[in-house]
Structure formats: structure tokens, C-alpha cells
Amino acid sequence: MTNILVVGDGAIGLLLSHFLSNQHNVYVLTRKATNNTRFYSRKNSASQKINARFISLNQLAAQPKFDVILMTVKAFQVQSAFEQVKPYLTEHTNIVLSHNGMGNVEELKSELIPSQALYFLTTSMAGFKSNQYIVQHTGEGQSVIGGCNSLALKNISTMANTLKSIPKLHATSNIQQLRFEKLFVNIAINPLSALHNVKNGQLRDPQYNSMIINLLTEACNIAKAQGLNIPLINALTTAYNVMELTAQNYSSMQQDVINERPTEITAMCGYINEQGKVYNIKTPYNNQLLAKIQAKKSVV
């Protein structure tokens, strides 16, 4: 059995904790009450208790050593959350990042020693918290894990095997490409669903077509400048497939905006805007959505 620390108890953190605790000792770092039971709920089946231990920061030192630390906090929270758990890393702790949008990998790489592997996990699994303690699993989706430093690239199959209780988990040797592909999905869905307050499936309506094509054209130009080959037609096909698969869901950004929480817009359209400056590529559509979401309350 592996000791896994999940950092963050948002919807994805709770879903992953539920699946991983079927096989491993799972601890979840939370800022909320630690003694309340958390539940996993799927469609009409009976809710199940999430079989993990919920702990606060001041309880970390009293836990056994962690083999894996899975960071499920949002992109803009990764650096500060990592600083909090860093004192509890062993020489061989594996770090797995999982968030929407780009960034963080280079920063974390420079904080780790060569015997600490760094991975990134992208997931299209969908869920939301119907209250602080219940996660509703609303959408099937693939999860893909890839290595971000030399040790992780070498050990990727072992890590994928350790995390195999996550449904539909695959390993890839090119996580940067996968992260970009997921970024395209998020750029097509998240800001528009948040601005128009609609479910993912409603974005298939013709009124959104040209905006989605323009956003993804700009993102494809950035990917190309970075040496990645992601044809626009593939990016559009994947985005529309995810809209279909998650048609009845609200995106994470829609949920953030409606609940007046900070959003991940800087790691999505903000990343395209920033890379546009680096490569001297114009990105007016991403800039426009970045500004509109930033104009909402509580945005980072």
C-alpha cells in the first residue's frame, strides 16, 4: 500500500481521493473541518463514504511519510500549497500536479532534487460539490499522466500502475502535448460558459461557433510556435466532444464565477496572451475573454 497525500479537497481532489482510497492509504489536506465524513455520489446510486483521512496542516508532521503527493489545488494555488508540504517530502517522494491550464511545472522542477519525480495528471473527469462534504461525479472522462522530469519519464509505467484505481487512466510520454490539448478544451469551454452562465452542452449552439474557432486558432498558433503540431480541426473536434460528453455539467469556471471564487483564467487565456507576447503572435480573442473574466469579482 502506498501513502498518498492529496492536497486540496475540491471536486477533483475528492473524486481522486475516493478512487485511490480503494487501494491505498489516502490522506487529504484540507482547511475545512477534519472530523466530518465526506461522500462520493454517482447518479442514482447510494452515496459512499470516502475512505480517506482528512487532516489539517498542523497534523501533517504526525502522519507517516508520503510516497506520493497529489496536488489538486488550482493553478494559482500550487506554489503556496507546495511550500506548505515541502518540509514533509522525503528524498523519494513523487509529486503529481493536476490542474487546469498551464504553468507551475518549471517552477516545481527547480525545487526538487533528482530523486524526487515530478508528474502531471490531466483529467476530463467531471464533478461538483453539492455541499462542502459531498462530491457528485457527473461525467466520465479520461485521465492521462506523464513525466515532467527525467526520473518521472523513466518511472512513468510504475506510477501509472500505482494510480490505476483512477478510472480510464493512461500514461503518455508527451505530457506537454496532452496539457496543450486539455488547454484547448478549457479555452473553448470555460470562459464562455462562465460569461454566458450556460452548461457545457449549450456551447454547441451556433452563436458560439465563430468565437470558439477564433480562440482555438490563436491557441494553435501558439502551440505551433512551441513546436507542437495540433491541427485546428483536431482541437475543435476534441472540444466539441467534451461539450457533448459533459453536456449537462457546468464548467469549473462557471462554478467559480457563480460562487465568486478566483478563476483559472490566467493559466488559460492568460497563458495564450503571455505566449503571444513571447512569440509576437496576436491573440485578440483570448485577450478579450481574459479581460472579461478578470472584470468579474474575486478573479486572480
Ligand code: PAF
Ligand atoms: O474545467 C472543467 O470544468 C473541465 O476541465 C471540463 C473538461 C471543461 C469539463 O467541464
